[in-house]
Amino acid sequence: MASTIERIWRYPVKSLGGEQLRAATLDSGGIEGDRRFGIRHLGSGTILTARRRPELLFASARWNDGEVEIVLPDGSTAADDAALSSWLEDDVALVRSDSEAGTFENPMDVENEADWVSWDGPDDTFHDSGRTQVSLVGLDALGDWDERRFRKNLIATGTGEDDLVGYRLAIGSAALDVTKRVERCVMVTRPQPDGIDRDLDVFRTVLRERDGTVGIGLTVHTPGEIRVGDAVQRV
Secondary structure: OOEEEEEEEEOOEOOOEOEEEOEEEEEOOEEOOOOOEEEEEOOOOOEOOOOOOHHHHHOEEEEEOOEEEEEOOOOOEOOOHHHHHHHHOOOEEEEEOOOOOOEEEEEEEOOOOEEEEEEEOOOOOOOOOOOOOEEEEEHHHHOOOOHHHOOOOEEEOOOOHHHHOOOEEEEOOEEEEEEEEEEOOHHHHOOEOOOEOOOHHHHHHHHHHHOOEEEEEEEEEEOEEEEOOOEEEEO
């Protein structure tokens, strides 16, 4: 895969909208500030995602020197847990990923959003899997789909990322190990701001044409800095 980094995305709060970056620091948990906060449902103890609460995608978060600023769909800033609870009409709290591992949910039956399962995620970040600290997808794989549906950290030119599983990549001053192709879930069907509508055909197409996966998962071998325009090189 001969490619360069086209865009970098960071999602400071799990399942909320993220922010585009020109450059990012990769630490031992992935992109600094990525998935380092989550909204915990106080009744069940789970970390909420847009799989269960699609409206989360209509708020956004910005990382600010170790803290986050959350902008709600009405344009207001969520000052505290009470504001988040009022918005979601449920008892929730914003929590840091370094305090404890998160428990997540997913419907196995995407068409009917039934047969929910739960699992515990990795320590230190609210990624779904410890095998995906950073995610990457090529523009060719995205086609006409809006990249925000897939919530990838790195959008690269070109194609062929699936063939990189098992290899190490150099990007900027960082090195990353490609661990897996990333399985997709109901998240890709969810509506988002700017006219991204609910669309079950996205998931159906991923199952039919891509064996249920889009993009690759990576873990950080050597922390470093990455920038838009950096080459993605197999080493």
